[in-house]
Amino acid sequence: MKYSYIKPRKKSIFTSEIQLLIVFFGITIFMLFLTYFFLVFKDYRFTQDKIDMIAQRENADISIVDMEKKITYIEKQVILSESIFTKNTVLKDSIANMFDLVPQRITLSEAKLLENGLVLYGIAPNKDVYDFMLQAPLRSIFHRTYSSFYPADNGWIRFVSTNYVDKEVEVVEEEMLLEDAEMIDEDATDYEEVEYEN
Amino acid sequence: MKINISRQNIYLLSLSVILFIFVLIFSFSLLIPEGKEYRLKRAEFKKESLELRKYENFKDEVAQKLGELRSDNRHVITAYDREFDPQRFEKTHKDYFKSLNISQKTQVENKEEFNVYEVNTTSQINSPKSFYDFLDAVNKSDWIISINFPIIFKREDEMIRSSFTMKVYNNQSDSNTTASVVE
Numbered sequence: 001m002k003y004s005y006i007k008p009r010k011k012s013i014f015t016s017e018i019q020l021l022i023v024f025f026g027i028t029i030f031m032l033f034l035t036y037f038f039l040v041f042k043d044y045r046f047t048q049d050k051i052d053m054i055a056q057r058e059n060a061d062i063s064i065v066d067m068e069k070k071i072t073y074i075e076k077q078v079i080l081s082e083s084i085f086t087k088n089t090v091l092k093d094s095i096a097n098m099f100d101l102v103p104q105r106i107t108l109s110e111a112k113l114l115e116n117g118l119v120l121y122g123i124a125p126n127k128d129v130y131d132f133m134l135q136a137p138l139r140s141i142f143h144r145t146y147s148s149f150y151p152a153d154n155g156w157i158r159f160v161s162t163n164y165v166d167k168e169v170e171v172v173e174e175e176m177l178l179e180d181a182e183m184i185d186e187d188a189t190d191y192e193e194v195e196y197e198n
Numbered sequence: 199m200k201i202n203i204s205r206q207n208i209y210l211l212s213l214s215v216i217l218f219i220f221v222l223i224f225s226f227s228l229l230i231p232e233g234k235e236y237r238l239k240r241a242e243f244k245k246e247s248l249e250l251r252k253y254e255n256f257k258d259e260v261a262q263k264l265g266e267l268r269s270d271n272r273h274v275i276t277a278y279d280r281e282f283d284p285q286r287f288e289k290t291h292k293d294y295f296k297s298l299n300i301s302q303k304t305q306v307e308n309k310e311e312f313n314v315y316e317v318n319t320t321s322q323i324n325s326p327k328s329f330y331d332f333l334d335a336v337n338k339s340d341w342i343i344s345i346n347f348p349i350i351f352k353r354e355d356e357m358i359r360s361s362f363t364m365k366v367y368n369n370q371s372d373s374n375t376t377a378s379v380v381e
Contacts, residue, residue, distance in 0.1 A: 018209060018210060021213060032224055042236055049246075060253040088343075092334070095326065095349070111350070112350050114348050
C-alpha cells in the first residue's frame, strides 16, 4: 500500500470488516427469508391439496352411494327373476305331475289349472276306475274334491272333477295365533292394572 | 480509565446489534409460528390423505362388486331393460307350438320398482312335452316372464289347445340402473 501526503486515499464507511459483516448477515437473512417463503408456500400447497382431497372424498362418497344403490337394485332384479324362474319350473313340474296322475284308461278332454285348484274334464270306462285311479290320488293332494258324472254315447262316463286346496287352513292358523297374541296382551294389561292398583 | 473505541468499531457494533435484533424479531414473530402451522397442516394433510385412500379402496371394492354382479347377471339385467316385443317372442318360441297367438300387452299393477305387463296367449301343441320345453325356454328368453294361472288345456282332435297368461317384468323408466346397464 502506498502512502502519500498529496493524494490521500478516500476513507469509506464500508470497511472490509463491515463488508464481511454485511455479507454474513445478508446470507443469514436470505436463508431466513428463503425458509419462511418455503414454509408459506408449503402451507398454501397443503391447504390446496386438502381442499382437493375433500372434494375427491365427496365425489367418492357420492359414487359409492350411487354404486350401492345400483347393487341393491341389481340384487332385487336377481331375486325377483330367480323367484320367477323357480315359479315357472315348479309350474312345469306341477303340470307334468298332473298329466302323470291321469292313468291310461282315463282320457282327459280339458284341464284347468287354477291358482288354488284343478278342474278336470274327461271320460272314464266306469265310475270305479275313476274312483280308484284318479279320484283317490286327487283326494290325497287336494283338500276338497267334487266329482260329477254323466253318461257318454259309447257307454263310458264323462266326469268333471273339481279340486281345491284350502288356504283357509293357513288363515285359521293365523287367526288363532292372533287370538293368542291378543290374549297375551290382555293378560299383560291386567297385570299392569293390578300393579298400578297396588 | 479511558475506553478508546474507534468510530469504525461503533459502526460495526451497532450494525451487528441491529441485524441481530432483526433476525431475532423475524424468527420469533414470523418464522417459528409459520413453522408450527406447517407442522400442523402437514399432520392434517397426512390424515386427510389416509382417509382419502381408505375411501378410494372402499370405492374400488364396491366398484368391483358391482362389476362382478353385472357380469354374472348380464342376461337378467338386459332382460329387464328390454321392451316386450310380441312378434319377436312369437318368432323365438314358435318351434314349441303348432300355432301361437299373443295379445297386446296391458299394464297391470307395478311390483316394487318394476313395471308389470300382462299378455294373454293361446296356442296349439302336439303334446305336453312341448309345453314343458316352452317353460324351460321362457326362463332363458330375452325377457323376464312368469307364466300365470289359470292355464287351460283343451283337447281338439289330435292337438291340445292351451291358453295362459304371461306377466312380463320391466324396469321402470326412471329406474336408477336403466342407464347403467348400457354402460
